Amino acid sequence: MIFRTRRAASLATAALLASGTFTALGAPAYAAGTETDLALTAAGTRATDGVEAKVGWAKIANQGEGTPTKVLVKVDTSKVDDSKLIVASVTEGGCEVTGDTKPELWVCELDKEEIPGPGETTEVPIVLFKAAEGVTGPYQAPVTISIESSDDTDESNNSVEINVELTPESGVDLGVIVPDVKTRIDLETLDEDGPVHPGDRTVFWSEIANQGDLTAQGLKLTYQLPKGVSFLPVEGCEISSDKRRAVCEDDTFLLERDTVLVVPLAVEVGKGVEAPVTLTGGSLEAVAFGALSPDARISQQATKPGFGKAEVREIKESEFADIDPTDNSDDFAVVVAATSGGGGGGGGLPVTGVQAGLIGGIGAGVVLAGVAMFLVARRRRVVLVTPGDEKTNA
Structure with a gap:
């Protein structure tokens, strides 16, 4: 088999750069014939403290018959101790973060190419990285992820509450x-x-x-x-x-x-x-x-x-x-x-x-x-x- 290896940029650096490229997000747009049903799930939010960072996912599945015109992803990290973990969300459409002394709410817009069509799924990265090199687990905190779209006809599956977790266990992930x-x-x-x-x-x-x-x-x-x-x-x-x-x-x-x-x-x-x-x-x-x-x-x-x-x-x-x-x-x-x-x-x-x-x-x-x-x-x-x-x- 042919294999090649390449090196890449720092996860923490990439996440910080991404958090600095914010765009202004307006109210959801309305358009006829784009009604659908978006469903949200999350995965990969538990990490060993033996690594610097990890990427988890908010998965947005389109279970309806239309393609929405605009989708916002909101990640509430207000209950996360930023001396332990930094939790960020990233989309190609840009993100806006608010908070007085730490990131508390991420509001990200999906780019047109990211919006899932009928039967499709979009994975939005949820980045977890340690606030400092010496931080160890166990530590966990609740995070709420939600999606908003004026075209969504069923809001009952638009929000999930998860725990982001840092564990002292060592292993494969x-x-x-x-x-x-x-x-x-x-x-x-x-x-x-x-x-x-x-x-x-x-x-x-x-x-x-x-x-x-x-x-x-x-x-x-x-x-x-x-x-x-x-x-x-x-x-x-x-x-x-x-x-x-x-x-x-x-x-x-x-x-x-x-x-x-x-x-x-x-x-x-x-x-x-x-x-x-x-x-x-x-x-x-x-x-x-x-x-x-x-x-x-x-x-x-x-x-x-x-x-x-x-x-x-x-x-x-x-x-x-x-x-x-x-x-x-x-x-x-x-x-x-x-x-x-x-x-x-x-x-x-x-x-x-x-x-x-x-x-x-x-x-x-x-x-x-x-x-x-x-x-x-x-x-x-x-x-x-x-x-x-x-x-x-x-």
Whole structure:
């Protein structure tokens, strides 16, 4: 397999820069024919005190039939002790923060490209980072996240109350993001080529990060595609008979701390799919089988994923537990456009927005394999994995 590593900007610096680029937010706009139902959930808000920072998510799912014209995300951090934790929210549309002596309320507007269409989900980064290097847990505080849109017809699912937590436990902390598939990608050049149509082949990307303070030992990725979409052959991964489920395992692979594993997989949309339609039901779940002891030596070979291997070995059971399992899975949809009036978008990089920018998506820009990646974690490295590629020491 081919893999590459890159370094990125500091998470704390990125978050502070983001908090300084505020925009004025007005009252929600009203527009006819945009009524819908937005639903809010949150994940990934528990972190070990052995890391400087972590990115969690506020997930906004569009469960209705319209696309709202304007969406605001509000994060109430007034009860968080800013001598322990700093909690921030970031969107491409800009944020406004208020508070006399500390950040108490973040009001962020979704950019037009971030607003989810019917069946789609947008992930808004919720950044947790320690206020000082010596801060330790246990510590937790309540945070209220809410969304507002004049087009939302059901406000009963527009708010969640969560605890942000800093724990003294040491361990692995996997986080998973899979952006909705909206763009046809050329399988050879990885260039963007317009919307996805029935019968098209494209690539979708998944991102698995280790935001804990220990190295993950062994990794299992379980993919499920929406009905109407099938996997193309993936060497080393077990594909189900209906070609909608793929299981990729490697019990020797080591996913180090501050590292993101990026896996592109080729899929095909059925010719019989009636478009336009948003195909829901896609998902990825990542599981680490154990944690490497802090004093263990890590070989270079062990950091090269083995999903290209022909044999999938049996994994022994372990009492290992992830620090925060709430962000170990993510759902995604495939947006299929009608063929009439189509046309390619030409070459170039896919525009994936904040939610597709690795775990956090608000830092320095990094380009890997023709896809624009945005990183946030301090000293975070990105491992790009193409199942079936030959291993290399490059």
